[in-house]
Amino acid sequence: MNTLLDAIHDPSDLRGLSDQEMDVLAEEIRQFLLENVSQTGGHLSSNLGVVELTLALHKTFSSPKDKIIWDVGHQSYVHKILTGRKDKFPSLRKEDGLSGFPKEEESPHDAFNTGHASTSISAAYGLAKARDLQHEEYEVIAVIGDGSLTGGMAYEALNNAGKGETKLIVILNDNQMSISSNVGILPYRLSQIRTRxxxxxxxxxxxxxxxxxxxxxxxxxxxxxxxxxxxxxxxVSGVLFEELGFVYLGPVDGHNCKELQKVFQQARNLDEPVLIHVRTVKGKGYEPAEENATRFHGVPSFDIESGNIVGSVFESWSEVLGRNLVRLARKYDNLVAITAAMVQNTGLEEFSHIFPDRVFDVGIAEEHAVTFAAGLAKGGLKPVVAIYSSFLQRAYDQILHDVCLQNLPVVFAIDRSGIVGEDGETHQGIYDIAYLSHIPGMTIMAPSCRLEMVAMLEYAVSYPGPIALRYPKGRVYIAPSEERRPPIVQGRGYIYKRGARVAILTVGVCRSMAEKAAKLLKQEGISPTLADARFIAPIDETLLEELASEHDLLVTVEDHIHTGGFGMQVAAFLSARKYPCEVQTMALPDKFIEQGTRESLLTNYGLCPDAIAERVRKFLARGEHNGGKKREA
Structure with missing residues (x-):
């Protein structure tokens, strides 16, 4: 049976629909989202909440001539459906498939790529200013969630754009949520706004x-x-926005297409900055998502009827962090935890229940989180800042200037380091070694398994200066119970298997790749030395000198870009000391890494056991061709 959605291939197809047909279409889109995201995984609850808002936007404005910028971009699924990408949804977030975020390479309707929060008003103001200076005519609309409005950059943009000389439309999508429930005074003030x-x-x-x-x-x-x-x-409760120079319209019911179109048209007729306050329900129309919007914010495949996740449930690195922070908090009264709108996703949910006065959710404000942590440390507390690698890069200046320059004992729990996967270029955590390791006084560790994670966290909490712990997304690696590991010593790695001619030195979870590669090589009579770096900064110079003096080849393996990475630092150190040992770095290329599963992307870029083994084979074959072994074991 044909549906209204079957006839929508472009926003212009909405023009002839009646109010009743728009309501029917909204429900069809919700069903489409459920059927597809339950199979592919993705951001569900945020998109269920903006169905009518997106429909009204595209019926009132003329994309792609009019520019719509989404903040954060994960709420753009409905926009993609209406702009000719409906048939591509089975490939959502898959390798070579439809991106989960706006991507201008994908469609002219995506006016600006947005994967991080609080950026839309700045970008929209820039587009609007460019339009005016070039004497062009089109509307610029920023759709920003109230969660994104907790970020300071949004207020910098409001302050700059509210001067009145440039027309700009800002739509505040107020669903009282970011990923978790919103925090701070702004959501409270927004909840007071009723009518004007x-x-x-x-x-x-x-x-x-x-x-x-x-x-x-x-x-x-x-x-x-x-x-x-x-x-x-x-x-007027919206006086804040009026004082910043914006005409305030609202609040308006974000699930009433007719009312939304009316207020959007009113904004279109004004010739000054306008902010439209729209109230929506995150997860609208799907009871499990309405009841637990955080769980369905970013969700893997699930069963629509029950809402249960499909597949096995496993322990994540984030959960290991959270559970052990609770244990350490019982031991250390001064230990506190900080997160930027991600209490649940960073593993701090249990901590927040047991120690509600010792966990601080600062909203989507990474810069503030880090300097706030510096203040807590200065006051005698031990803050643990749990933030995704891709988001922590926004606080680089605060890490350098406010924490490291004063040598303050702040622990950075860097979640989602390395390849994140399906969220693509904006979320890959592959730059943290480069942007942290050159800062004087910064210590960086990388655990290779759950045992190491626990030991390193305990070490970090007792460490007297700035220290970071980087760990990946997903299932935590559990090492064999009989395996013995030496205690953590500042700046020291260790050799755990001795071999001949070739040494493989790994960072964090790449250790398991090297172990599997060694098993493959053992079948061919090749026995490489295996070492775990443990510390990325400072590098273990003693270990490097030992490996370089006893082997012909040293291979470093890390889930990070090449430039500024661990391998580059190792190569520079040994080259400066003129060791004859050849150093080969296995790292990600210096490019923005596309979406795909973590496993497939690592394999595609040569970070897997087979690729490591092949690297060793090629070197040994080259050595035999040139006259045999240079060193004997």
Whole structure:
């Protein structure tokens, strides 16, 4: 049976639909989202909440001529459906498939690539300014969630854009959520906003009355302005945005297409900055997502009927962090935890229940989180800052200037380091070694298994300076129980298997790749030395000198880009000391890594047991061709 959605291939197809048909289409889109995201995984609850909002946007404005910028971009699925990409949804977030975020390479309707929060108003203001300077005519609309509005960059942009000389439309999608529930004073103030019809009617009455008076003296005019301002403070809760120079419209029901179109048209007719306050329900129309929007924010494949996740449930690195922080918090009264709008996703949910006064969710404000941690440390506390690698890069200056320059004992729990996978270029955590390891005084560790994670966390909590612990997304690796590992010593790695001619030195979880490669090589009579770096900064110079003096080839393996990575530092150190040992680095290429599963991307870029084994084979074959072994075991 044909549906209304079957006939939508472009936003212009919405123009002839009645209000009733728009409502039917909204429900069809929700069903489409459920059927597809339950198979592919992805960001569900945020997209269920913006169905009517997106429909009204595309019926009122003319994309791609009019520019719509999404903040954060994960709420753009409905936008993609309406702009000709519906048939590609089975490939959502898969390798070579449809991106889970706006991507201008994918469609001219994606005006700006957005994967991080709080950026839309800045980008929109830039586009609007470029439009005016080039004497062009089109609308620029930023759709920003109230979660993104907790980030300071959004206010920097509001402050700059509210001067009034450039027309810009900002739509505040207020669903009282970021990934978790919103925090801070802004959500409280937004919840107080109800209506401003009385203010608008009174203001319009004054304007019409003044228009009938031929001449008004300056004192009377000033008095009238003062009366209007006082009246605004009495009648309008959206005064914050008015004071920043924006005309405030709303709040409006974000699930009423007819009302949304009316207010969007009103904004379109104004020639000044406008902010439209839209109230929506995250997870709208799907009961499990409405009841637990955080769980369905970013979700793997699930059963629609029950809402249960498909596949096995496993322990994640984030959960290991959270569980052990609870244990350490019982031991250390001064230990506190900080996260940027991700209590659940960073493993801090249990901690927040047991120690509610010792966990701080600062909202989507990574820069503030780090400097706030510096202040806590200065005051005698031991802060653990749990933030994704891709998001922590936003706080580089604060790490350098506010933490490391003062040598403050802040622990950085860097979640989702390395290849993240399906979220693509904006979320890969493959730059943290490069942007942290050159900062004086910064210590960086990388655990290779759950035992190492626990031991390194304990070490970090007792360490007297800035220290980072980088670990990946997904299932934690559990080493064999009989395996013995030496205690953690500052800046020291260790050799755990001795071999001949070739040594493989790994960072973090890449250790398991080297172990599997060694098993493959053992079948061919090749026995490489295996070593675990443990510390990325400072590098273990003693270990490097031992490996370089006893082997012909040293292979480093890391899930990070080549430039600025661990391998490059190792090669530079040994080259400066003129060791004859050849150093080969196995790392990710210096490019933005596309979406795909973590396993497939690592394999595609040569970070897998087969590729490591082949690297060793090629070197040994080259050595035999040149006259045999240079060193004997």
């Amino acid at each position: 019809h009385l203010y608008l009617e009174t203001k319009e009455g004054i304007r019409k009355g003044l228009a009938k008076i031929p001449k008004i003296g300056i004192p009377i005019s000033n008095w009238i302005r003062r009366v209007k301002r006082r009246m605004k403070y009495m009648l």
